[in-house]
Amino acid sequence: MRQVPLLMILGACSGEGAPGADSSASDVREPLTELSAPLLLRRMSLDLRGVLPSIDELDAVEADATQLPIIRDQYLEDPLFEERLVKLLAERWHTRLDEFEIQYYDYQMAPDQEFEFERSVGEEPLRLIAHVIAEDLPWTEIVTADYTMANETLAEIWPLDYPKGGTGWQKSTWQDGRPPVGVLASNGLWWRYVTNISNMNRSRVAAISRLLLCQDMLSRPVSLTGAVALTDEDATSAAIREVPACVACHATIEPLAATLFGFWTVISYNPLELGTYHAERETLGPRYLGFEPAYFGQPIEGLVDLGVAIANDPRFYSCAAEQAAELYWRRPVELDDFARIDALRVSFLEQGGTYKNLIREVTDTAEYRVGAFDDAATDDEVDRELTWRLVTPDQMSTTLEDLTGFIWTYDGFEQMANDNPGYRILAGGVDGYSTTRPQQDPGVSWLVASKRLAQAASAYAVQNELELSGERKSFSVVTADDRPGDANFTAELERLHWRLYAIRPDADRLAAAEQAWTDMADQFGPTEAWSRLYSAMLRDPDFVAY
């Protein structure tokens, strides 16, 4: 296993074929060559905000790479950062489902409120976590907060004290007696990770363990054959206490499950049952399971203590480090990453346990900044590290909205954020149930989904800005009357390349774009030419990945 110091400064190394390693990153490790400063800023902006850097920001880092960490800190204070976190965390927490056991019509909502309902429910726990991160609060608050995050939709349907006159996502408090345990008290989490009468919260224990401790209990090998007669209910109940193969897991699962009976429902598919905390059922856990509440062998009172117990568990911090690395490196962590992950954990704790510092550390790693390999790279490194990462449908959607003002909606649905009737997993996204990792490579479904999105966004921009003389977002100086060779035309192309790709185009590249525009304009006119050219630019390999 390769041992790599966390903050070793080795200096940039420009290998053959490298995209231009001219930055002064604090953690460059040979033989991984870092991206150029503008490309690295582009990567950070897409990861931290879901939009491209501005022209001014690109100019700044191109002139002085030491501006990178300064601009990164600005990104961490940008409201877009919190919005981006919600979507990024969904890749891990898997709560942005298209369907829950309770549907929008159970609350007498209209069909065009369906998407708003689904996303509000699924994003509740994510919004809480994102709020904690964005406000630089201690990471422990995600399991100890005495509030949740809610919007107007949730305030209408759940027992929440939503700020009077408030709009959008606001801190809100539950009014049904649930204890202050952050996401562990969120309906959105338990509507995703359901249980039933016989399961008695055991599956939820597995979810907690995976999400907060990075311990996947369900990955443990277990054979049920022969251990006990599965048709004998009494025997299976006894086996949990007596048969070693069962006790190995259930000695931990049962006491944890006993803490969650306030969320245990006896009527399925009932809005009141699932929407309300049942404090009166808290004592049923020990009665039905036969185990007193405990956290990995340590007795606790119940759910009220669970958050604190998790917050004091060292695995809570190592898991945070591991998850941050996965989310920003855009790949699973492997055994070879152990030293790096542990260094991140130590630094995370030493710097006060705030997630923003962890993000800074992760985005300083060589694994994050890598743009190329030189000849000294091992096969393992080449195979493992992603030097070019496909933009997710969420990133594409927010980037194009920022660039053009266009967002693809239909009947109240955001088309890149759902799978019926939308195109989320076709475009490489995560549905949180059967697709749990973003797509890494271009494929046919992705191609055609991204093509239509680019065409729609381009048409919108050209129509608003060049035909209707509306607010300029995509285009700066060019008009429909400008032609290749005109100063404005050339300037616009140069500017678009810089804005979209963080690349200064050479003469050949500009000439190719101008010729394409001319070919299109000769047949279809200047505005259609811009629609087609801009669409092609939004499908360029330099745009759809980073």
Added chain:
Amino acid sequence: MLNRRHFLALGSSGLLLPRRLLAAKTKSERKFFFIYCYGGWDTTMVYTPEFDNSNIDMEADAQQTEANGITFVTHDSRPSVQTFFETYGDRCCLVNGMEVRSVTHERCQRLLFTGTTDADADDWGVLMASNSGVVYPVPHLVLAGPAFSSENMANVVRVGDVGQLVELMDGSALSLSTQAFPLPDAAAEVLEDSFLQSRIARFQADHPAGSQARFGQLYGQAIDNLETLSALSGDVNLASEGTGCRRDIAQDAAAAFNAFEAGLARCALTRDDGWCSITWDTHTGNSYQAVHFEELYGYLNSLMADLDTRTSASGAPLKDEVTIVVFSEMGRHPQLTNGGRGHWTFTSALLIGSGIQGGQVIGAMNDNFEGMPVDLATGALDAKGSGLLPSHLGATLLQLADIDPAEFITQVTPLTAALAP
């Protein structure tokens, strides 16, 4: 399709994958069509006749019967089941007693499809499509249902549960927008695509190694594959009209067979959610299972009749090249509760067609309705044999696909008893 390491090695040596290659008429390989019954089917209604076991609540008026070597449960409510086994039982191998080792839908689904809980594992269809000896434009066609992969997702072409791929391909998606836009003029779109392709070629030239090289190559390949699919889309017919409130599995099979005939795909998957898409997860109302099975086997009868009329790209009867797998992520509890059945960790799978030793049932249930160990080579019950797992199913399919199972599944031997000599 190569994994990243192999690809990068080839890239650095200057060798690149062919840009477009349909299945050659002189070379063909086995194709696979998966029908995934979502929710957990009640095996006592068809596959596991346990009338002598007082622990098992068998359906009233059902009885055990046999056709073409397949012993199964028959009932007046499900004549299509009887018809199917009487007609095609000699081409079927029924595998009983497969232990999924979980009882949650989400986990069982992943275990059934991949043999593991590893979030990065490829499922059987993706593995076979990605390790084929032939390059397909649409290696694994997912008409409906899950596809599990991490590194090979580019080989999965999803149609979308409501056929979204079709509206994206024909551009009608642009009108499904609050701010609708007309489809670009076809000639204008050609120019757009042409410029994009020139850009991709330039990107490939600028990035001869690393992830960028792989990205550029796969991007170009995706464009070629889309062109091929578009040219043949009328023949394949990916638009699923369904039958009102559920998918038409025979229609999905036809699309899959069309894709196989045209040399477009190696694997295809659809998901059956049962009568009116209420799913097979019948915790109450177990009688719905009867309706589900009747409809499923009605579709199976239709698709088999369809399959028998077709010719593969190689010129051989398509039925000689297609293996059909019908499975569900779990079974149902042997005892009824409130008119329904809970989840059960043992399930069955039906293997049909090419490469399958038909007319047999492998595996059985013990008095506790648990799967009994079998000798993998003979299929005989053997106390010292192996308890059947989804990984055995996967290893068997990989072997059928001429892929060494040991490359992808450790310490699991295929159920060779299910394979024709």
